Amino acid sequence: MSCDFSMNPFTIVLITVLVLVLQSLSTFGDEQLLVHGYYRETCPMAEQIVRYNLQFAVLKNPRMAASLLRLHFHDCFVMGCDASILLDSHEGMISEKQAGPNVNSLRGFEVIDRIKYQLEAACPLTVSCADILAIAARDAVAMRGGPCWEVYLGRKDSLKASFDGANQLIPAPNSSLETLISNFKQQGLDIGDLVALSGSHTMGKARCSSFRQQIHDASAEEEQYDKYERYTTFRRILRSICPRSGKDNRLAPLDFQTPARFDNNYFINILEGRGLLGSDNVLVKEDHEGEIRKLVWAYASNQELFFASFANSMLRMGNTNVLYGNEGEIRRNCRFVNT
Numbered sequence: 643m644s645c646d647f648s649m650n651p652f653t654i655v656l657i658t659v660l661v662l663v664l665q666s667l668s669t670f671g672d673e674q675l676l677v678h679g680y681y682r683e684t685c686p687m688a689e690q691i692v693r694y695n696l697q698f699a700v701l702k703n704p705r706m707a708a709s710l711l712r713l714h715f716h717d718c719f720v721m722g723c724d725a726s727i728l729l730d731s732h733e734g735m736i737s738e739k740q741a742g743p744n745v746n747s748l749r750g751f752e753v754i755d756r757i758k759y760q761l762e763a764a765c766p767l768t769v770s771c772a773d774i775l776a777i778a779a780r781d782a783v784a785m786r787g788g789p790c791w792e793v794y795l796g797r798k799d800s801l802k803a804s805f806d807g808a809n810q811l812i813p814a815p816n817s818s819l820e821t822l823i824s825n826f827k828q829q830g831l832d833i834g835d836l837v838a839l840s841g842s843h844t845m846g847k848a849r850c851s852s853f854r855q856q857i858h859d860a861s862a863e864e865e866q867y868d869k870y871e872r873y874t875t876f877r878r879i880l881r882s883i884c885p886r887s888g889k890d891n892r893l894a895p896l897d898f899q900t901p902a903r904f905d906n907n908y909f910i911n912i913l914e915g916r917g918l919l920g921s922d923n924v925l926v927k928e929d930h931e932g933e934i935r936k937l938v939w940a941y942a943s944n945q946e947l948f949f950a951s952f953a954n955s956m957l958r959m960g961n962t963n964v965l966y967g968n969e970g971e972i973r974r975n976c977r978f979v980n981t
Contacts, residue, residue: 675966676794680773685765692757692777699753700785704902707782708846709749714779714960715842716744717772719829720807722963724800725771727808728754728976741808746891747849751977754778758976771976772797776960783956786845788904789949794961798970801979815852816920819928830962831955837937838955840925841948844908845901847893848918850884856920858886876916894918909942 681688699706717727720738727744728751731737738744739751754774761769773795784790813825826836857880883894895901896918897908908922917923929935941948971980 676796676961676964678792678794680795681765681769685761685768687764688761688769688773689777691760691764692774693781695753695757695760696778696781696785699750700782704786705847706750706753707786707902707904708842708896710753710775710782711779711842712846713748713750713754714775715839716748716808716812717775718959718962719811719813719825720804721800722965723772723776723797723960724963724965724970725775725797725973725976726800726803728771728775729800729803729979730977732978735803736805738803738805738808741805741812743812743814744808750778754976758973762974767972767974770797770970770972771799772965772970774976779956779960783842783904783952786902786904789953791953791957794957796964796966798965798967799973799976800965800970813921815848816855817924819924819934822921822924829959831959833934834937834951835955835958837925837934837941838948838951839959840922841906841908841941841952843896843917843919843922844906845904846896847901848896849890850892850894851890853880853894853918853920854884854886856923857881857884880918896922906941906945906948909938909948913938913942 696707696710699710713727714723716738717723717725720726727738727748729735729737731740739748754771757774757778758769758771761774773793776793776795776797780791780793811825811828813822817825822836823833826832826839831839857877880894883889883892897911898916899907899911908917911917912922912926915923915926917925925934926938941951974980
């Protein structure tokens with residue numbers, strides 16, 4: 643693999659083996675049309691150019707790693723992994739950037755612009771913006787101590803955006819478990835993918851407007867039975883950051899323990915009722931069958947297992963509803979369709 647930043651060789655081998663086992667048990671849908679090493683001959687420095695720019699961007703702003711991972715996620719959940727999220731509004735088409743889940747929230751567009759500019763200089767009209775997002779998400783995770791995986795490449799870029807799709811299909815931070823399962827099912831992803839990909843909330847930050855409801859709507863009964871005041875103290879800290887009204891853009895880390903590192907602390911947090919978002923805590927609170935709770939416990943106690951499952955689910959997500967051939971294009975500028 644080409645994205646090792648910090649893990650020791652034994653861990654890399656172990657995670658690689660686990661990913662291969664999980665892949666053998668999974669149905670990827672479109673992976674036969676995407677391949678490893680797609681740009682080996684046409685643009686051999688493509689992944690290195692992406693990685694160099696990622697290193698610079700994350701060194702300058704560590705939060706950018708989580709932002710680029712989120713960018714790929716929000717792209718794939720609307721019409722597939724086709725870089726539609728990168729298109730600006732133009733000639734009557736409203737950008738997905740203006741949709742509720744994205745406006746004043748998504749970051750990293752300038753990083754993608756810089757990568758695309760350098761790739762166009764090295765290999766004109768060769769590397770798609772959709773593939774840039776997939777590689778950047780992988781490298782962002784690896785740079786913060788997470789797993790590495792080989793990305794299937796060969797996507798084409800979409801010719802349109804879907805403002806309505808972005809408003810309807812991207813999971814909200816206060817979603818119920820039933821809604822989350824439905825959102826993921828629409829993308830061809832199952833409960834295992836939901837739990838593994840939720841682990842991306844082990845790094846990054848969220849705005850006050852995203853977690854206000856869950857910290858101020860806690861029931862009196864919950865607080866009464868919080869014997870050791872672990873949850874009450876956690877909420878009190880969050881309420882000091884995020885009042886009942888105003889201060890919508892104040893930020894809090896998704897993982898208070900290791901906010902800039904990709905690890906399995908997210909699962910430990912939600913087992914203790916200290917997930918920042920409502921959609922985090924419902925994985926445990928609303929799992930009446932116990933299936934999800936078992937996965938959460940497994941990932942909380944075994945980081946390598948989580949890493950392997952996360953890499954496998956990223957591959958599954960990254961390979962859904964992909965455009966090929968004349969279905970799309972290779973954009974010159976990720977913000978606009980070619981003219």
